[in-house]
Amino acid sequence: MSKRQSTKYKIDRRMGENIWGRPKSPVNRRQYGPGQHGQRRKGKMSDFGLQLRAKQKLKGYYGDVREKQFRKIYEEAARRKGDTSENLIGLLESRLDAVVYRAKFVPTIFAARQFVNHGHVNVNGRRTNIQSYQCKPGDVIEVREKSKQLTIVLEAVGLAERDVPDYIEVDHNKMVATYRRIPGLHDVPYPVQMEPNLVVEFYSR
Known part of the structure; x- marks a missing residue:
C-alpha cells in the first residue's frame, strides 16, 4: 500500500532512532545517518539543533507531514487553551x-x-x-x-x-x-x- 518505504527508513536513519519501533528498521543494524558522511562523529548539538531535531522527528513520525501543514497544526495548538505541547499531540493524534x-x-x-x-x-x-x-x-x-x-x-x-x-x-x-x-x-x-x-x-x- 505504501510506496514511501525508502523515505520512511531514511527518516529513521537521519534521526538515528527507530521512531516507529519497526523490526525492519535499518537503525537496528546501523545506528548512523545515511550517506557518505553518516558515520562522522557528531559534536554537541545547539539548542536550535535540538529543537529542529525534535520537530523533524515528530513531523516524520506522522508520515513526514509537510512543513506548511505542520506549522498550521502548531498555530492551532497555540491558539487553544491549555498546554500548547499537549494540544499539539492531541491535534496530531486526532488526524x-x-x-x-x-x-x-x-x-x-x-x-x-x-x-x-x-x-x-x-x-x-x-x-x-x-x-x-x-x-x-x-x-x-x-x-x-x-x-x-x-x-x-x-x-x-x-x-x-x-x-x-x-x-x-x-x-x-x-x-x-x-x-x-x-x-x-x-x-x-x-x-x-x-x-x-x-x-x-x-x-x-
Whole structure:
C-alpha cells in the first residue's frame, strides 16, 4: 500500500532512532545517518539543533507531514487553551490517518495516509478521504465493506509489534473503531521519546 518505504527508513536513519519501533528498521543494524558522511562523529548539538531535531522527528513520525501543514497544526495548538505541547499531540493524534494507524487497520502511518486518500474509510457512516480530517471524541471510523478483506488490512490486524491505545476502542471483527477521547503526551505509545515542548520552543523563537 505504501510506496514511501525508502523515505520512511531514511527518516529513521537521519534521526538515528527507530521512531516507529519497526523490526525492519535499518537503525537496528546501523545506528548512523545515511550517506557518505553518516558515520562522522557528531559534536554537541545547539539548542536550535535540538529543537529542529525534535520537530523533524515528530513531523516524520506522522508520515513526514509537510512543513506548511505542520506549522498550521502548531498555530492551532497555540491558539487553544491549555498546554500548547499537549494540544499539539492531541491535534496530531486526532488526524484521521493517525486514528486509522492506531486502530491497526494498516501497518504503517504512511499506509494509513494512502488508505484514507484512496477512500477506504468511513467516518460516522460517510466516506472520508482527507488524511488531515480532525476526528472528535465519539466519532466512529470504519473500514468500508469492500476494503475489509484487503491483504494489508488483514496483515495489520495480526501485527504483534504494537497495541491499540486505550483512547481508541476497536472491533477488528467488524473493522470499526471509536475515537473515545483526545490523548495527552503520556497516553500515546511512542516507541521513542517525543519532545513536543522543544517543538513549541522552535516555533516560538
